[in-house]
Amino acid sequence: MDLKDQLKNLFPEHKETEEVVKEKTNIWMQDDPIICKYEKRKGKPITILEGYTGATEDFKILAKEIKTKLSVGGSFKDDKIIIQGDFRDKIMKMLTNKGFKVKRVGG
Template sequence: MDLQDQLKKLFPEHTSEETSNESDDHSIWMQDDPILCKYEKRKGKPITILEGYTGANEDFKALAKEIKTTLSVGGSFKDDKIIIQGDYRDKIMQLLKDKGFAVKRVGG
């Protein structure tokens, strides 16, 4: 007996609306201008910076979280920039292109 059956027994008069599992994965706003993917070294450590997204901050934060979990790396979201620890320009650019974004590599 799964959770849905248990809930139906507890609340028989309740009619549940079927929701898809992708309810929290809302669509991210696509833009015409490319996202800039830069490489820098700060305090001797390599980082990858993504900037130039013109949509909502929540969408950019969700994109940052998805990139970090996909690559299993650390990073942060500051000042409308995604900062990823390490040099992952090629992987990030491929991930963004697969999602439909235009990406431009800056520097090197």
């Protein structure tokens, strides 16, 4: 017996509705490349993304998406995305697939 069948037995008068969840994908594309660089702070590697000229909210959404897909920590400070760990290759691939131009700096 499937979970849906069990729920139908418990709530026979309930009608299923489909909810459409729309993601915000209107991120402003820019002409200048986003700079992706690698640093070590207190002996720990970090990846820094800077140079985005669009809205701050769009950059925060992009930061959250990167952190979620890579399952890592990070923050957004001073118009820079700081990701814990060296993930330059994966981040650059993700941004290129989204249509951004990315420039690798440092190493």
